[in-house]
Amino acid sequence: GENVEQHPSTLSVQEGDSAVIKCTYSDSASNYFPWYKQELGKGSQLIIDIRSNVGEKKDQRIAVTLNKTAKHFSLHITETQPEDSAVYFCAASIPRSSASKIIFGSGTRLSIRP
Amino acid sequence: NAGVTQTPKFRILKIGQSMTLQCTQDMNHNYMYWYRQDPGMGLKLIYYSVGAGITDKGEVPNGYNVSRSTTEDFPLRLELAAPSQTSVYFCASSRDSQNEQFFGPGTRLTVL
Numbered sequence: 001g002e003n004v005e006q007h008p009s010t011l012s013v014q015e016g017d018s019a020v021i022k023c024t025y026s027d028s029a030s031n032y033f034p035w036y037k038q039e040l041g042k043g044s045q046l047i048i049d050i051r052s053n054v055g056e057k058k059d060q061r062i063a064v065t066l067n068k069t070a071k072h073f074s075l076h077i078t079e080t081q082p083e084d085s086a087v088y089f090c091a092a093s094i095p096r097s098s099a100s101k102i103i104f105g106s107g108t109r110l111s112i113r114p
Numbered sequence: 115n116a117g118v119t120q121t122p123k124f125r126i127l128k129i130g131q132s133m134t135l136q137c138t139q140d141m142n143h144n145y146m147y148w149y150r151q152d153p154g155m156g157l158k159l160i161y162y163s164v165g166a167g168i169t170d171k172g173e174v175p176n177g178y179n180v181s182r183s184t185t186e187d188f189p190l191r192l193e194l195a196a197p198s199q200t201s202v203y204f205c206a207s208s209r210d211s212q213n214e215q216f217f218g219p220g221t222r223l224t225v226l
Contacts, residue, residue: 006156031212032211032212034214034215036215036217041220042219042220043118043204043206043217043218043219043220044157044204044206044215044217045217046214046215046216049214051212089156089157093211093212095211100210100211100212101159101211102147102159102211102215103159104149104156104157104158104159105156106155106156107155107156
């Protein structure tokens with residue numbers, strides 16, 4: 001069936017180091033891949049997204065890469081800061097005749113050590 | 115703009131009780147979604163709507179109902195609450211399926 005796998009489930013990095021979260025998707029028709037950040041007790045917020053016609057996108061310290069052949073995409077956070085601590089979700093949108101379907105990964109809890 | 119608002123923030127139900135979780139957005143978005151998030155787990159889609167008068171099932175629709183009589187509102191109904199429905203419920207909206215989803219703050223529901 002359609003699914004998105006996300007790894008790792010937890011990640012702890014030293015402040016200033018980089019963090020990488022990886023996702024794989026099953027449906028090759030997926031064409032839109034957003035990443036969301038969920039801080040404690042709050043709803044999720046989009047931090048970056050990428051469409052299937054692009055291989056890489058960067059926004060300041062955050063970048064996302066997409067490998068359509070391998071059906072995986074990754075989130076890269078450089079120069080991590082304490083405020084980066086949160087749960088991160090990847091997602092893949094699958095177009096359908098009536099409406100696209102978005103499937104979320106299971107989340108990665110990122111902790112930044114001071 | 116208030117964005118996506120949800121009420122209530124917290125609720126405790128007894129088994130068999132019913133309730134409606136409210137969701138409203140003021141961004142004139144066509145798409146609206148209901149997710150549940152169990153502890154340590156990702157978001158699971160319950161129902162979604164692509165416009166007023168149109169709703170469709172997501173991954174885990176059993177035990178829930180929705181309606182979309184207006185663009186702004188997308189209430190989620192639990193008819194016979196069960197302990198398995200203890201979760202945090204998030205409502206979201208988007209302009210379409212290829213743009214970001216804006217999330218509400220969530221409703222924490224406990225069924226005892």
